[in-house]
Amino acid sequence: MSELRWNPLLGEWVATATHRQGRTFLPPADFCPLCPTKPGGFPTEVPEETYDIVVFENRFPSLRPAPPPPAVEGSGLYPVSPGAGQCEVIVYTPHHTSTLADEPVEQVYKLVRVWADRFAELGAEPYADYVFIFENKGEAIGVTLHHPHGQIYAYPFTPPVVARELEQSRSHMERTGRCLVCDITGEERRDGRRVVAENDSFVAVIPFFARYPYEVHVYSVRHLQALTDMSEAELRDLASVLKAMTSAFDRLFGLSFPYMMVLHQRPTDGGSYEHYHFHVEFYPPLRTAVKLKYLAGSEAGAGVFINDTLAEEKAAELRSKVEPVVWGEGGRAA
Amino acid sequence: MTEGPGQGEGGGRMRERRTTLEDGRYLIYYTFDGEDGGGEGAASERPEPSEEAEAERNV
Numbered sequence: 001m002s003e004l005r006w007n008p009l010l011g012e013w014v015a016t017a018t019h020r021q022g023r024t025f026l027p028p029a030d031f032c033p034l035c036p037t038k039p040g041g042f043p044t045e046v047p048e049e050t051y052d053i054v055v056f057e058n059r060f061p062s063l064r065p066a067p068p069p070p071a072v073e074g075s076g077l078y079p080v081s082p083g084a085g086q087c088e089v090i091v092y093t094p095h096h097t098s099t100l101a102d103e104p105v106e107q108v109y110k111l112v113r114v115w116a117d118r119f120a121e122l123g124a125e126p127y128a129d130y131v132f133i134f135e136n137k138g139e140a141i142g143v144t145l146h147h148p149h150g151q152i153y154a155y156p157f158t159p160p161v162v163a164r165e166l167e168q169s170r171s172h173m174e175r176t177g178r179c180l181v182c183d184i185t186g187e188e189r190r191d192g193r194r195v196v197a198e199n200d201s202f203v204a205v206i207p208f209f210a211r212y213p214y215e216v217h218v219y220s221v222r223h224l225q226a227l228t229d230m231s232e233a234e235l236r237d238l239a240s241v242l243k244a245m246t247s248a249f250d251r252l253f254g255l256s257f258p259y260m261m262v263l264h265q266r267p268t269d270g271g272s273y274e275h276y277h278f279h280v281e282f283y284p285p286l287r288t289a290v291k292l293k294y295l296a297g298s299e300a301g302a303g304v305f306i307n308d309t310l311a312e313e314k315a316a317e318l319r320s321k322v323e324p325v326v327w328g329e330g331g332r333a334a
Numbered sequence: 335m336t337e338g339p340g341q342g343e344g345g346g347r348m349r350e351r352r353t354t355l356e357d358g359r360y361l362i363y364y365t366f367d368g369e370d371g372g373g374e375g376a377a378s379e380r381p382e383p384s385e386e387a388e389a390e391r392n393v
Contacts, residue, residue, distance in 0.1 A: 045355075045361070046361070047353070047355070047361075048363065051363050051364075051365075052363070052364055052365050052366055053364040054361060054362065054363050054364065055361070055362045055364070056355070056359060056360065056361035056362070057359035057360055057361075059357075059359070110346075110348070110364070110366050113348050113366075114348075114364050117348070117350070117364075189390075195390075197392055197393045198390050198391050198392060198393065199391050199392075199393050200391065204393075240393050241393050243393075244392075244393035319392075322392055322393060324392060324393060325393050
């Protein structure tokens with residue numbers, strides 16, 4: 001059963017998806033549902049013996065194009081809506097133990113191109129007001145499957161975090177005549193202390209206002225709103241910077257670094273969002289090799305993050321772990 | 335088989351093949367023809383960087 005329940009206190013939707021309670025949880029490698037199906041072996045989600053990148057509808061979706069009726073009846077105070085939308089799984093590689101950091105940049109580039117294709121296709125669906133591309137990586141984040149993969153949700157509304165960014169961006173443009181993220185990028189490049197990685201098309205920073213010790217934002221240099229606005233060169237540069245950042249994360253403590261990675265793009269509801277600016281955000285929960293940054297009372301209850309670290313110091317640390325990305329090597333680290 | 339974005343722009347050609355799983359869900363295989371090591375085509379799309387910008391780029 002899945003549905004959308006309105007939260008009148010915060011003015012936002014909550015999705016319930018009770019069937020997700022029974023979803024596959026950390027299976028052994030031999031029973032990984034995202035690996036290719038071996039001849040005579042356990043039937044996985046992917047029937048073929050190998051693949052480059054594969055996308056499929058989530059078996060346990062929070063939203064679906066033809067949702068069932070809600071489990072409860074709504075009211076004037078508590079509107080309820082069927083859970084209309086789409087949830088896709090995107091599997092980065094057939095190699096079970098790999099990660100985005102381990103994959104050659106050419107594979108990351110393929111992923112970026114598939115993202116653009118999914119954004120375009122799902123964004124054209126009548127139920128999709130917002131296409132959200134993201135990755136949860138690591139047990140510390142709560143992932144239930146180790147195989148390297150991400151997800152794509154097509155929401156029937158613009159989600160609250162993006163809605164706030166849109167409003168901030170609109171307000172800044174109205175006040176100054178300039179794009180907010182363009183101003184942020186300009187200030188970060190002039191200052192330099194928080195810049196971690198940079199190429200022709202993207203700048204990666206630990207933001208001035210970082211909430212997590214190693215939070216990273218990747219901003220496009222050119223003012224654009226979505227993957228589908230990017231040139232071939234920009235898509236390649238995005239692959240390079242994502243490869244660089246995920247690899248640098250792993251070098252910090254010499255372990256596969258957990259994170260949430262989210263792409264913030266324009267809504268797909270047909271509106272005009274020229275004031276908005278594409279970017280990627282990473283939320284890594286580790287603050288040391290063994291300690292997590294938890295979302296406790298202040299963060300979860302008041303929305304005020306407490307960061308025990310200085311962005312400038314963490315940026316210097318992370319920048320020292322960044323290595324140039326070389327195309328054409330083709331090798332996989334793991 | 336359909337072809338996706340990025341074709342003919344200096345990148346490897348992306349193809350997609352759709353199938354339907356036993357429970358009715360769709361699954362899309364994406365394949366890429368030809369290895370793409372970056373190429374001159376991509377570089378030529380960018381304006382010539384300044385020396386200062388060149389020095390700052392690290393990825």
